[in-house]
Amino acid sequence: MSTTSVGRLNKRHAILTGAGGGIGAAVAAAFLREGALCTIVDLAAQPSQAVQELAAQYPGQVLYVGADLTKAAERERVVAEGVAKFGPIQVLHNNAAIFDMAPLLEGGEDMYDKMFAVNVKAAFFMMQAVLKNMVENKTRGAIINMSSQAGRRGEPLVSHYCASKAAIISYTQSAALAMAPHHIRVNAIAPGVIDTPMWGGVDALFAKYEHLAIGEKKIQVGKAVPLGYMGAPSDIAPIGKGLELAPVTHPNDLFAGEEATFKLLVDGQPAAGLEIEIIRGGTRYRNAQDELKVTTAADGSF
Numbered sequence: 001m002s003t004t005s006v007g008r009l010n011k012r013h014a015i016l017t018g019a020g021g022g023i024g025a026a027v028a029a030a031f032l033r034e035g036a037l038c039t040i041v042d043l044a045a046q047p048s049q050a051v052q053e054l055a056a057q058y059p060g061q062v063l064y065v066g067a068d069l070t071k072a073a074e075r076e077r078v079v080a081e082g083v084a085k086f087g088p089i090q091v092l093h094n095n096a097a098i099f100d101m102a103p104l105l106e107g108g109e110d111m112y113d114k115m116f117a118v119n120v121k122a123a124f125f126m127m128q129a130v131l132k133n134m135v136e137n138k139t140r141g142a143i144i145n146m147s148s149q150a151g152r153r154g155e156p157l158v159s160h161y162c163a164s165k166a167a168i169i170s171y172t173q174s175a176a177l178a179m180a181p182h183h184i185r186v187n188a189i190a191p192g193v194i195d196t197p198m199w200g201g202v203d204a205l206f207a208k209y210e211h212l213a214i215g216e217k218k219i220q221v222g223k224a225v226p227l228g229y230m231g232a233p234s235d236i237a238p239i240g241k242g243l244e245l246a247p248v249t250h251p252n253d254l255f256a257g258e259e260a261t262f263k264l265l266v267d268g269q270p271a272a273g274l275e276i277e278i279i280r281g282g283t284r285y286r287n288a289q290d291e292l293k294v295t296t297a298a299d300g301s302f
Contacts, residue, residue: 014092028054042066123171147169
């Protein structure tokens with residue numbers, strides 16, 4: 001059944017990477033409901049079932065591009081095809097990433113090279129390519145990078161993944177400062193444990209290295225969340241939508257690049273354990289509620 005969608009993102013062009021399923025697909029669905037025109041990108045040559053269903057539900061609003069974003073020519077093709085279909089880019093949801101793990105003394109260069117090629121290199125240069133389009137077209141756009149709480153800490157078996165997500169946080173902060181004169185907002189979302197399809201592989205790796213039964217690590221991790229269970233991709237979608245919906249022209253807009261860079265950390269549920277770190281005028285504020293009050297509407301906008 002098709003849906004005619006006219007909302008607050010009406011006709012705004014968003015590129016969403018790693019959006020064949022999980023968090024990426026959930027954010028794409030939220031954007032489409034608000035009327036966005038979505039260039040959905042994933043590695044597979046053909047769209048996933050989730051993407052096909054979105055395209056059927058929102059006819060004319062979805063373009064699927066299969067691409068390997070570790071390659072410069074592929075990134076350029078994504079931007080070119082998206083712009084040809086929907087015009088200048090207003091939003092990038094930079095979500096494509098992979099996971100792997102090994103004991104610190106066993107992890108080899110192949111794992112390192114692949115992890116950083118996808119999680120860091122592809123993410124940075126995809127952001128750069130979209131920012132060039134925004135600057136060229138004088139677009140007051142938004143970049144939403146996906147980091148992780150793993151980027152804020154180390155873990156014995158997950159050193160490369162943690163480091164790759166820490167790099168996303170750092171690049172987000174640098175890009176926000178660099179793009180502030182162009183009125184382009186650059187933010188990162190750093191989820192906690194979210195129950196995505198990737199978790200099947202993650203659980204199997206923990207089972208291998210920690211000598212656990214399949215499924216046991218996932219149960220342990222869910223119970224360790226304050227609310228007692230893992231989050232869902234749909235918990236992230238309202239935050240991604242909220243970061244894009246924030247009006248850049250408001251002088252007190254907390255989510256405008258000229259005012260602040262935000263790293264949102266979400267665990268369990270949208271408002272559970274939410275921490276906000278603000279970079280404003282070169283000054284870092286932790287537990288920012290002491291400095292600035294942030295309220296979240298029921299629809300996830302800020």
